[in-house]
Amino acid sequence: DKRGEDGKMLPEMILVCNMVRMELENPNEYSRGSALRFVCKLHDADLVEPLVSAILPNLEHRHSFVRRNAVHAIHHVYAKFEHLIPDAPEIVETFLNNEVDLACRRNAFLMLCQCDQDRAVMYLLQNIAEVPSWGETLQLSALELIRKVCRQNPMQKGGYIRIILALLQSSGAAVVYESANTLISLSNAPTAIRAAAQRFCDLLSTQSDNNIKLILLDRLIELRKNHLQTMQELLMDMLRALSSPNMDIRRKTLTLAMDLVTNRNVEDVISVLKKELLRTQSSTDVSPEVLYEYRQLLVHALHSTAIRFPDVGPTAVNVLTDVLGDSFGPATTDVIMFVKEITEILPELRPGILEKLLDALPTMKAPAVVRGALWILGEYSETPQHLRHAFITIMENVGSLPLATTKPDLEDEEDPSDTLKAPQEKTVVLADGTYATQVAEESATLHTSQ
Known part of the structure; x- marks a missing residue:
């Protein structure tokens, strides 16, 4: 304890004050700085009062480390014991006007902001x-x-x-x-x-x-x-965040963008979404799961945009049908479902959608995608021209009938005798009930000509 039973400072504390005072006047700048930082931890006026006269000269020390901590020490003393340095704000303001070190100026300005706000405001305005x-x-x-x-x-x-x-x-x-x-x-x-x-x-x-x-x-x-309205004008700047590989950022950006789409910027938004969708096709720096999730987000964004703004429906449908190929993976299943919904909701777009589906049919590989495309063609091909075109295109992609797995033809120079298998024996029952042995030879190649 620093005080005796009578409440007065113990005589031993005078030695402590002298030691701190000597450190505050030490030729070594780091010893001075450490002593000034130690002063900031003193909360007894009787201990601080003898040190005030040694603290103030440090504001003019040649080393910025000392000056910086001197401002801290003066701030602490003035905040705790204002009567010990009543003119501290004036002293610090003078120091601030003459100081060039950034950290020292920051500490001095912060001291004025907290201890004499009017003086700080005046300095700022000046x-x-x-x-x-x-x-x-x-x-x-x-x-x-x-x-x-x-x-x-x-x-x-x-x-x-x-x-x-x-x-x-x-x-x-x-x-x-x-x-x-x-x-x-x-x-x-x-x-x-x-x-x-x-x-x-x-x-x-x-x-x-x-x-x-x-x-x-x-x-x-x-x-x-x-x-x-103000945010809608900055939508295209916000969409630049889609370049980040982080899915949380992409998801939040698309959610924000869908709330800001208007008739004035919808065309630009669709162009950005198309560019991002095509960019995922050549992206190799992320996992397939992340790519699939991002493609789903982009497809959902395109779908909602096409539903909300029918005028850009053809553009959105063109983008969606362009990604029906197998290279876009499982996301193509979502695409065909959205195309089906758009075809139902926007009848005026049906002829264009049917043409795009017929053009994209050769690139479809996923069974669910082909099944959905065939359903759309069968459901909405109403005119004779559409029916004829759809039927011809489907038959061209299906191939010749009957549908059977073909076997490779024999080479021309192959000897027919090489195609014969060894004789096979089997037991048969004759008409009179007796048993007999039957020997047969089969050719490895099936000849169907009659």
Whole structure:
């Protein structure tokens, strides 16, 4: 314990204070920095008071490590024992105006934000033109101050929009993300929402971390709820996230995209979906299960788009029928089911669908796909021309009748005697009830000519 029974500081603690004070004046900068960090853990005014005079000179030390920790120590002392350094905000503000090290400036600005907010706001407004050139950590501290001030006084929001818009163009991803979030919290204007959402989309295509992409998609989904029209304008930028191999990102992107499809962008969306569907055919860097799942997502997206927007039905059907070949695996079963549904719901598309099915029939290998295609052709081929064309195409692909497994022809130079098998014997019952032995020879080749 640092105090005796009478509550007064023990005499031994004077030795502790002297030791810490000597470390604060040590020529070695790392000893000074460690001593300043130790001061931040002292919570007794009687221990801290003798050290104040040794802490302040460290703000002018040549090494940034010492200056950085000196600001921390002053912040701690002022927050716990304001009477020991009553002019700490003024001292730190002067230090901030003259300091060039980024970490030192960040610590000093953060100290002002927490201990003297008005002074921090004044410093921010005086240096508004320099904010874009500040370091990333200092810019994040400025954004935190802006949010804090605007929560306390919403009428001041307009004065900080300029700073936020400038920080939206920062090269740091964290600054851009926080700037967009701050802008959304301060303004619901379509221009502000569009600028923030655009930056989210830019980060979505440039960041490689999957967790970051999922967070960005969640933010875009939240914006969609209240700003649907604005988000629809950025749909194509969001679809760039489909280039990620992660299925969670692809699934969430397609779910978001299907809610934002309109008559103005549906053609572009179908083009992107077609491109992605064809890209899965040549993709070799993922497992077949993942490819199958992704193809199903794309097929479902195309199907729902064709149902919602009949005007683009022919384009969607063309895309779907183009992937009925065997190279697309089990997803072709879903495709033929969707083609069947579209054929039933959109009668005006039936002639085109029948033509596409007949063209794709030679490439179909899966029994379920062929069965579905034949059902559609038989059900919806109503005119004589369609019936004749369908019948001829089917017969050309079926082959000659009767349907039988053919055996390879014998070579011309083969000796007929080589095709004879050894004589076979079997016991037969004659007409009078007696038994007899029958000997027969069979040819290995079946001759059907009469």
